[in-house]
Structures are given as structure tokens and as C-alpha cells.
Amino acid sequence: MNIKVGIMTAPHISCEQHPNGVLLHDVRIGIGFHWDRTEDQLFEGTMEIRRNPDGSETAINTLDVEDYLSSVITSEMSATSSLELLKAHAVISRSWLLRPIMEKAKSKEPRANSREGYTDTSERRIVWYERDAHVGFDVCADDHCQRYEGITRRDAHPEAAERVRQAVEATRGMVLVDPTDNDAVCDTRFYKSCGGRTELFENAWAPHHYRYLESVECPYCNTRDARVLSQVLNNYDQETQDFYRWTVRYTADELANIIRDRSGIDFGDILELKPLKRGPSGRIYELEIVGTKHRMVVGKELEIRKWLSRSHLYSSAFDVERVSAGDTNPKQDFLLRGRGWGHGVGLCQIGAAVMADQGFTYTQILAHYFPGSQLKKVI
Ligand SMILES: [Zn+2]
Numbered sequence: 399m400n401i402k403v404g405i406m407t408a409p410h411i412s413c414e415q416h417p418n419g420v421l422l423h424d425v426r427i428g429i430g431f432h433w434d435r436t437e438d439q440l441f442e443g444t445m446e447i448r449r450n451p452d453g454s455e456t457a458i459n460t461l462d463v464e465d466y467l468s469s470v471i472t473s474e475m476s477a478t479s480s481l482e483l484l485k486a487h488a489v490i491s492r493s494w495l496l497r498p499i500m501e502k503a504k505s506k507e508p509r510a511n512s513r514e515g516y517t518d519t520s521e522r523r524i525v526w527y528e529r530d531a532h533v534g535f536d537v538c539a540d541d542h543c544q545r546y547e548g549i550t551r552r553d554a555h556p557e558a559a560e561r562v563r564q565a566v567e568a569t570r571g572m573v574l575v576d577p578t579d580n581d582a583v584c585d586t587r588f589y590k591s592c593g594g595r596t597e598l599f600e601n602a603w604a605p606h607h608y609r610y611l612e613s614v615e616c617p618y619c620n621t622r623d624a625r626v627l628s629q630v631l632n633n634y635d636q637e638t639q640d641f642y643r644w645t646v647r648y649t650a651d652e653l654a655n656i657i658r659d660r661s662g663i664d665f666g667d668i669l670e671l672k673p674l675k676r677g678p679s680g681r682i683y684e685l686e687i688v689g690t691k692h693r694m695v696v697g698k699e700l701e702i703r704k705w706l707s708r709s710h711l712y713s714s715a716f717d718v719e720r721v722s723a724g725d726t727n728p729k730q731d732f733l734l735r736g737r738g739w740g741h742g743v744g745l746c747q748i749g750a751a752v753m754a755d756q757g758f759t760y761t762q763i764l765a766h767y768f769p770g771s772q773l774k775k776v777i
């Protein structure tokens with residue numbers, strides 16, 4: 399089974415033949431994240447450069463599903479990852495990828511893409527971002543879908559690539575299914591760290607409850623063990639150390655500027671950040687921003703994270719404190735005390751790495767983060 403991956407869109411795309419595939423120049427990675435940068439990347443399979451109506455170009459890579467999975471997992475993980483962790487990741491990456499394709503084959507709409515409840519007015523902006531934004535390919539290569547760098551990393555890290563290949567092979571064609579819903583392929587999301595408890599799907603995306611995405615306790619991701627962390631954090635991710643508990647501090651002026659730049663709305667001075675709704679993990683999914691010129695409710699979690707940081711806030715699970723900015727400044731600073739990194743729905747990568755390190759098998763890891771789901775070979 400083949401899959402089409404949208405690698406990049408740019409005014410002009412430059413690529414060349416390479417002995418091992420196609421070399422694409424200046425691919426931008428981590429867009430909007432703190433590791434935003436460009437690099438050259440190498441791809442196998444076929445590469446098509448498509449001209450868009452606005453004159454820009456899009457590079458689309460077509461390749462086998464299992465080869466794609468080997469690549470995305472090599473990008474996500476490192477050479478030291480345990481085999482059980484890699485197998486768990488292979489199953490969730492495959493499920494996430496195949497779900498919309500298999501649901502479409504059953505001629506059902508992918509339910510997660512329902513936009514029911516999506517509102518955008520001057521008082522409320524409650525939005526979420528789904529993969530149905532893509533036209534002309536199945537998934538993109540950035541973190542919006544799953545980070546995909548072709549075989550760039552495979553050739554640079556042959557040992558990691560070999561372990562990943564073993565994990566993909568050992569779970570070939572296997573996905574998680576929901577036995578309470580006609581064995582529908584599960585919507586298996588993942589992120590770096592839940593911060594102690596996982597979040598419900600409906601608090602991050604469309605208002606739909608999935609039984610296998612019940613909020614569960616995660617006593618595992620509270621670790622600073624570099625040996626375990628290095629299994630799920632690539633070098634650029636390790637630039638960030640604090641994710642289980644973190645703090646961000648802004649002066650009142652800084653925060654007002656960030657929110658104005660990121661939302662395009664001038665709130666004046668920010669008087670208050672008021673969490674209105676929180677999920678079980680503590681993630682805020684409706685936040686009221688009260689300013690001297692405007693007040694508004696923003697959600698869901700990703701939109702909140704975008705508005706409150708120049709790059710991305712690690713998560714929307716935070717408490718707000720006002721603290722003195724010194725004797726000469728009457729405007730108090732905003733101190734955000736947060737937990738976790740990412741949306742918190744589904745598999746906690748750092749928690750899963752710790753579980754694997756403690757001797758849990760991949761089936762036990764999957765059963766923990768996706769309770770009630772079952773493994774099934776579908777291709
Ligand atoms: Zn995408």
C-alpha cells in the first residue's frame with residue numbers, strides 16, 4: 399500500500415538526483431516551533447513537484463506505508479530506544495496513518511474531522527486543527543501530521559534505522575482497533591509528556607468522545623533520566639529540559655505584545671488570563687483574555703498555546719500568577735506554571751519510554767494509554 403506525503407510548499411523548489419534517492423534542498427522543519435530551521439533532506443520512492451494555482455510549488459513523495467513508518471519513527475526516536483517502545487510507536491503511527499484511509503474505504507466520514515461546535519467571532523474563537531486541511535496528499539511532513547524527513551536520518555544513523563526496521567517488521571500491518579465500534583481503527587494521537595494525566599480527545603479537537611481515549615493516570619513521565627529521555631528526544635528537542643513542570647514569565651507589556659502579534663487583535667493592556675474550562679489533565683481548552691480594549695474567549699488548547707508564546711507554549715495546562723515586576727514597574731508580571739508538553743491525548747512518549755525501560759511490553763504500553771483497544775492486523 400502506497401502513501402502520498404506533502405513535503406514542502408515554496409515559491410520554487412530545488413531538488414536533485416542522488417545515488418540513494420532524491421535530494422530536496424532547504425526543507426523547513428518545525429515550523430512555528432522553537433526548533434524552526436531549514437535543512438537538505440533525502441527521499442526514496444518517487445518525488446513529484448506540483449505547481450499550485452498561486453504559482454507556488456509543492457513537493458509530494460509517494461512511497462510504501464511500511465517504509466514511511468520506518469522513516470517517521472526514526473525521526474521521532476533515537477538509536478538508544480528500546481525495541482518495545484519502538485514497537486508501540488510503530489503500531490500507533492500506523493493506526494494514525496491508516497485510520498482515515500480505512501474509514502474512507504468503509505465509506506464513512508472520518509468522524510474526527512467534524513467541525514461541529516467550531517466558532518470564530520469577535521467574542522469567541524474556539525478552533526482546532528485537523529489533518530483534513532491537506533489537498534492532493536495524505537499527510538504532510540511536519541509535526542502537524544508526523545515529522546517525516548525521508549531517509550535523511552536513516553543514512554546518518556544506521557543503527558537506529560535498523561532497530562526501527564525490526565520494530566516495524568515485528569508489527570507489520572498491525573493497528574489498534576476499537577472492538578466497541580466495529581473494529582474501527584483507533585485515532586492514536588501522541589505527544590511528548592502528559593504531565594501526570596492524559597487528556598480527552600474532545601478537549602483538543604472535535605466534540606467526540608472515544609472510549610479508548612479515556613483520561614488515564616501516567617505515573618511514568620516525571621523523569622529527568624537523560625538515558626531514558628534521549629530515547630524520545632532528538633538532539634534539537636533536548637534543547638528543552640523542563641517539560642513535566644515548567645514556568646514561563648512575561649512582563650505585562652511583553653504578554654500584551656505577544657498576544658497582539660499572535661492573535662492579530664489589540665487587547666490593550668492584559669488585565670487577566672482566566673481559565674474557564676479545563677480537562678482532566680489540567681489542560682485549559684477555553685481561556686478568557688481580559689484586556690483594557692477587548693475581552694475574548696479563546697480555545698482549544700493549540701490556539702491558546704499559539705496566542706501565548708512567540709513559538710508555542712509547551713502545553714495549555716498552566717496556572718496563572720501575577721508577581722511583582724519591581725518597585726518601579728506598577729504592572730505586575732504574568733507567571734505561567736505549567737505541566738506537560740503537547741496536547742496530552744493518547745500516548746505519552748516519555749511515559750512510554752519509561753514503561754519500556756521498566757520492562758513493560760509494547761502491548762502493555764498500548765493497553766495503558768488506549769484502554770479497551772485491541773491489536774489487529776489489517777494490511
Ligand atoms: Zn499535516
Ligand SMILES: [Zn+2]
Pocket residue numbers: 591592593594595616617618619620746748749
Ligand atoms: Zn505521561
